[in-house]
Amino acid sequence: MKVLITGANGQLAGEFQKLSEGDIHDITAFNKEQMDITDPAAVTETISRIKPDVLLNCAAYNFVDKAEGFFDAAYKVNAEGVKNLASACGKCGILLVHYSSDYVFDGRKEGFYTEEDEPNPINSYGKTKLAGEEFLKETGRFLLFRVSWVFGEGSQNFLYKLSEWAKTKKVLKVVCDQISIPTFTKDIVSLTMFAIAKNLRGLYNLTNSGHASRYEVARYFLERLGMDNLVLPVTSEYFPTAARRPYFSAMSNLKLACDLNVNIPDWRTGIDRYIEMTSGGEEI
Numbered sequence: 001m002k003v004l005i006t007g008a009n010g011q012l013a014g015e016f017q018k019l020s021e022g023d024i025h026d027i028t029a030f031n032k033e034q035m036d037i038t039d040p041a042a043v044t045e046t047i048s049r050i051k052p053d054v055l056l057n058c059a060a061y062n063f064v065d066k067a068e069g070f071f072d073a074a075y076k077v078n079a080e081g082v083k084n085l086a087s088a089c090g091k092c093g094i095l096l097v098h099y100s101s102d103y104v105f106d107g108r109k110e111g112f113y114t115e116e117d118e119p120n121p122i123n124s125y126g127k128t129k130l131a132g133e134e135f136l137k138e139t140g141r142f143l144l145f146r147v148s149w150v151f152g153e154g155s156q157n158f159l160y161k162l163s164e165w166a167k168t169k170k171v172l173k174v175v176c177d178q179i180s181i182p183t184f185t186k187d188i189v190s191l192t193m194f195a196i197a198k199n200l201r202g203l204y205n206l207t208n209s210g211h212a213s214r215y216e217v218a219r220y221f222l223e224r225l226g227m228d229n230l231v232l233p234v235t236s237e238y239f240p241t242a243a244r245r246p247y248f249s250a251m252s253n254l255k256l257a258c259d260l261n262v263n264i265p266d267w268r269t270g271i272d273r274y275i276e277m278t279s280g281g282e283e284i
Contacts (some may be wrong), residue, residue, distance in 0.1 A: 001025050001026070001053050001054060001196075002025075002026045002028075002050075002051070002052045002053045002054070003016075003019075003025050003026065003028070003029070003052055003053065003054050003055075003056060003263070004027075004028050004029075004046075004047070004050050004052035004054070004055045004056070005017065005027060005028070005029040005055075005056045005058055006029075006030060006035060006037055006055070006057050006058055006059040006085070006208075006221050007031070007032075007057070007059030007060060008029035008030055008031040008034070008058075009031045009032075009237060010058050010059070010060075010116045010154075010156070011150065011151075011152040011153060011154040011156055011157060011185055011191075012058045012099070012150060012152065012185050012188060012189075013029055013056070013058035014027070014058075014153060014154065014185075015152055015153065015185040015186060015188070015189045016056055016189055016192075017029050018189075019189070019193070026258070027173075028050055028052070030046065032059070037057070037059050037077065037081035037082075037085055038076045038077060038080055038081045038084065038085055039084070040084045040087070040088075043084045043088050043138070044052065044087060044088045047088045047089065047090075047092060047094065048092070051092070052094055053094065053095065053111060054094065054095045054096075054097060054196060055085060055089055055094055055095070055096050055097065056097045057081075057082065057085055057096065057097065057099065057194070058099065059077065059081060060077060060078055060099070060129075061073060061074040061076075061077040061078050061125075061128065061163075062125075062156075062247055063125075064103070064123065064125040064241075064243045064245075065241050065242040067123070067124040067125040067128065067243065068123065068124050068125075068243050069242065070241040071127075071128070072241075074124060074125060074128045075128045075131065077128075078125075078128035078129050078131070078132045078137060079128050079131035079132045080135075080229045081132070081168060082098060082132035082133075082135050082136050083132075083135035083136075083138075084137065084264070085098075086135055086136050086139040086142065088138065089141070089142075089277060090139040090140065090141065093141070093192070094141075095142070095143065095196070096139065096141070096142045097142070097143045097144075097145070097192060097196070098133075098136050098141075098142065098143070098144050098145070099145050099146075099147050099206075100129045100130075100132065100133050100144060100145070100146045100147070101125075101126065101129045101146060101148065102146060102148035102149075102180050102181075102207075102246070102249040102250070102251055103121060103123065103125055103126035103129060103134060103245075103246065103249065104119035104120075104121050104126050104129055104130045104133065104146065105117065105119055105120065105246055105249050105251075106120040106121065106122045106243070106246055107122070107246025107247040107248050107249050107250075108246075108247070109248070110248075112211075112250050112251060112252035113205070113249065113250070113251045113252065114205070114251070114252050114255070115203050115204065115205060115255055119133075122244045122246060123243035123244050123245070124243065125141075125243060131201075141142045141201065142201065142202075143192075143195060143196070143201060143202070143204070144203045144204070145188070145192065145204055145205075145206040146203070146204070146205050146206065146207075146251060147183050147188060147206050147207060148180045148182075148183055148207050148249065148250070148251060149180050149181060149182045149183055149217075149220035150183050150185060150188065151182055151183070151270075151271075151274060152184060152185025152186065152274070153165075153277065153278070158182075158183065158214070158217070159182075159217075159221055159271070159274060162174075162218055162221060162222070163221075163225065166222055166225075166227050166229045168279045169229070170229060170230065170264065171229065171230045171232065172218065172222075172229050172230070172231050172232070173232050173233075173234045173238060173239075174214050174215045174218040174231055174232070174233065174234070175213070175214045175215060175233075175234055175235065175236050175238070175239060176213045176214070176215035176216075176233035176234065176235065177213070177235050177236055177247055178213060178214050178236060178245050178246070178247065179211055179212065179213045179247065179248045179249070179250060180211065180212075180246075180248075180249045180250050180251075181207040181208055181209070181211050181212070181250050181251065181267055182208060182212065182217055182267040183206070183207045183208045183267070183270065184208060184265075184267075184269065184270030184271075184273060184274060185232065185271065186270075186277075187208055187264065187270060188206060191256065191260065191262075191264070192249065194208070194260055194262070195256070195259075195260060198259070198260060200259055200260070204253075204255055204256040204259075205251035205252060205253050205255065205256060206253065206256055207250075207251055207253050207281065208252060208253075208264060208265055208266060208267040208270045209264050209265065209266045209271070210266045210267045210268070211248075211250040211267075212267060213233075214280070215231065215233040217267075217271075218231050218283065219231050220268060220271060221271055221275075224271065224272065224275055227274065245275050
């Protein structure tokens with residue numbers, strides 16, 4: 001299988017690129033400079049030249065707060081970029097796999113969000129991700145995965161930043177009124193590849209299992225690291241941000257688990273494996 005990956009410098013794309021180390025897949029990964037998804041001509045030329053069987057779109061504008069002041073920039077990548085990819089892939093019969101976010105929901109539902117729930121984003125980032133979903137659905141051959149609180153190798157995730165803060169601050173204050181599901185990049189990759197192999201199509205929630213607040217995640221992570229920082233719960237009002245966050249945006253992964261006939265690991269297991277990976281040990 002020939003695979004083309006966008007957003008090559010991101011943590012998710014980096015995890016996908018490891019698949020080629022065993023010569024299992026013919027993988028080509030491009031960063032923004034090599035293929036700008038906001039440029040329709042560049043997208044068409046690259047896809048026509050590479051001729052992949054599958055395109056994994058890991059490119060995204062992920063600056064949630066910055067998107068409030070730079071909506072057009074976020075929309076250009078998260079919506080128009082997806083439209084360009086969907087159009088080119090549709091013409092060539094290529095499967096497009098795209099990743100959206102739990103931030104397409106407003107967080108007011110009393111329960112886990114399913115694929116049938118109506119999105120209602122409360123910030124600009126979520127609005128651009130939802131627009132990308134709508135453009136994608138105009139094509140006939142796609143896999144759309146909604147993910148949440150992604151963490152993996154690299155510095156652009158909550159766990160890495162938390163570990164850096166813990167080195168210099170004995171007392172850490174972490175919000176307790178934002179609840180979702182931390183999701184490990186290795187699980188996203190393995191479930192994505194299994195879904196492709198099983199010929200799944202359409203919309204799925206792809207998360208680890210369980211749910212937790214940012215505060216609970218911080219407590220668990222630092223305890224597993226053996227650090228004795230004092231972690232205190234605070235509300236979101238303690239850290240004012242440009243973008244509003246949903247209170248409870250945890251999504252049910254039952255549909256994906258059933259269609260693949262697998263048990264999806266709990267978020268705590270994902271963090272345990274992340275610690276093993278980043279500490280240089282063998283994975284659990």
